Amino acid sequence: MTTAPTATGPLLQPSGPLLVARDLHVAFGPTTALASASLEVHGGEVLALMGPSGSGKSTLLHCLAGILRPDSGTVTFDGRDVTAMSDAERSALRRSEFGFVFQFGQLVPELTCAENVALPLRLAGVTRRDAHRTAREWLDRLEVPDIADKRPGQVSGGQGQRAAVARALITRPRVVFADEPTGALDSLNGERVMQLFVAAAKDTGAAVVLVTHEARVAAYSDREAVVRDGLVREQVPA
């Protein structure tokens, strides 16, 4: 039986880059989305991917996360070539090592918030009871214990996003990919979600790749990389 990880306690991170993209090219028909994009993500860091709409930042995130296979170039995670993996292998990698937060929580509407948060643990074979206990711990930690038994349609956007963050972190992934996680929230809710998200990711040792066009959101990162015209201008880690 798989044991449910708890909501606290850091993981040890290896040194050196955890996730490396080299010379990624992606085209959608005649449109080039990425042209020789390269990037390194280090364990435990929060990296903001910035850039104007259509610059290729979401495409880069999808390549890094193994959702999209680039036309050429490689992505390696912890020394493993993600681009050479089969669809099933990439899918397994995403479930075990990665977490995801999207602009609109994308919670399953038929399940309660606690069931949504517990879902990744249930898929990993954790018992219902353990998964739900951990899910409630995570909802507590994200300051929304009251939404556990409510369905996504019954909670506010900010509460739903906190559930989405809890769901992304519950398996203690090595990397969380967040695409405009506060894009649909007002300033105050967006700020609080970012504070809780980054603090929780730092505690668990997860790296965060954060796509945002908002500077105030990017200010929660440790460094930024700017994507423009399919190329990455990277700030080296301090």
Next chain:
Amino acid sequence: MLCIVKPVSIAPALLGLLQTGPRHGYDLKRAYDERFGHDRPLAYGQVYATMARLLKNGLVEVEMEPGDGPDRKRYAITDAGVSDVEQWLSRAEKPEPYLQSTLYTKVVLALLTGHDPADVLDTQRAEHLRLMRELTRRKTEGDLADQLVCDHALFHLEADLRWLELTAARLDQLAASVHA
């Protein structure tokens, strides 16, 4: 023209203009006023005082032309001046209100002197974000008063960053108009 800008640093702007070719003081003033003066044209006195200082520091040299006209001095940039312009362009400005006039000057001069204007904007973005990170940290650790004070600064810095983004998106257009 509505203008809520502070005057740009005159010396590096004049020096940058000289990098495009030697000029008389009068030409220099006219070029500056056209590109950066907005509703605040330079006084001749400012041009000559600035040139005297740049001359003393070895950043420009002067050629005297024969004749009796009042404007016989032709200024040219020296190698030291060229590297001074380069350093100025590559250095981030301290984030402060109404910085856009200095940044606009830098971008135009980068275009005129063959530097990459995107580098100017990226350097500045990095500096703005560095300060925004610092304020965000202070805000996260502070009380409500800290949060409100830091938020005010953060919203202003964010506005600057939007301007940087928009300018980056308009560089091709700006290059065409500068070289027209």
